[in-house]
Amino acid sequence: MKKSLLFLLFCHVSSPVKHTLKYFITASSGVPNFPEFVGVGVFDEILVGYCDTNIMKVEPKQDWMKKLFENDPQHLEWHNGECFENLHNFFKATIYGLKQRFNQTGEHPSVSLLQKSPSSPVSCHATGFYPDRAMMFWRKDGEEIHEDVDHGEILPNHDGSFQMSVDLNLSSVPPEDWRRYDCVFHLSGVKDDIVTKLDKAVIRTNWGKTSIRVAPSEVPAGPVVGVVVGLLLLTLCITGLFIWRRNNNGFSPANSSDSSSSQTSSVKHAALI
Structure with missing residues (x-):
């Protein structure tokens, strides 16, 4: 700053008029075709000097x-x-430092x-x-493809970063040809792209993990009727067995008179049933 003031006085040391010297500085990162640093000197609203990191000199x-x-x-x-x-x-x-602080x-x-489902x-x-x-795109055998490809928009995340996606329809691609495809993600200002091979083993999906609920109207009537009939028959068999054991357990006839009496009792009991 001291040297700047000396420079200002040196230029117009004999003039009683007040002058202004301003510097405008722009710093950026990741902007294509634009220098990281630009400095401009303006004296009394007139551009007098310029520098940037592309030309690497003061003009x-x-x-x-x-x-x-x-x-x-x-x-x-x-x-x-x-x-x-x-x-x-x-x-x-x-x-x-700012980018590190905001994780950007x-x-x-x-x-x-x-993939949402096997057919998606x-x-x-x-x-x-x-x-x-x-930018993001799909390739086949190293060449960018556009058929059966659907590009999504770049959307913001809550933390200030961004997300995007691009879909590939594989309904007409046989499984043995999947290895010929890969996805390429390119971020401006970053030298190396991220290339992801199309591999079933690395696809994240949730099918098979979600429980399936069947509405009552979708339950087949045949099995239900069969279960009800089976339960009814089982109930009748158990009831009949219980009655038979009650009538025959410990009531064997000792003589003919007892036998006749027992038979009469059995007939009466059957009539009640």
């Missing part, structure tokens, strides 16, 4: 500024140091294969990535 934008750098190379050296050493490194570390480094997206499309799902400049 004077006014003739008098060029002449100043030529006559005093120390000013050019100081501005280069500010742009590409002090300010650039400071803002780069600041952005990295873009380095840890999760990609998985999902296979969904390649990515979540937890940042920023939202990402």
Whole structure:
């Protein structure tokens, strides 16, 4: 700051008019075709200098500024140091710290294969990535395909990260050809793509784990009738056995008169039944 003030006084030391010198700084991360750091110097609302991490040098934008750098190379050296050493490194570390704090480094997206049922499309799902400049597609034999592919939108998560998915309809693909397919997730600013091979062993699904409830109207009538008839017959058999054992247990006739009496009693009992 002290050197900036000296620079301002040096340029217009003989002028009693007040002047302003402003610096505008932009730092970014993961933005395609845009430098990570941009610095702009504006003197009395006039652009006098520019630097960014793509050109890696300070460019004077006014003739008098060029002449100043030529006559005093120390000013050019100081501005280069500010742009590409002090300010650039400071803002780069600041952005990295913020991304770490909010878990938005873009380095840890999760990609998985999902399928609702055996006849449903296979969904390649990515979540937890940042920023939202990402793309995902299916490939067959290493070539991107568009037929039987349904691309979903990029949606926000509650933590500020994003998610997306792309579905592949495999109804016409024989199981032996599944190995020819893979899903590719590309995040802007990240060098390596995440490639997931289509493999039944890694597909996440919940079929077979959900209990099946049958409505009463869907229960077949035949088995129910059969169960009711069977229970009724079993009840009659048990009742008849109980009556037979009660009538014959310990009542064997000792003589003819007892036998006649027993028979009469049995007839009466049968009549009551």
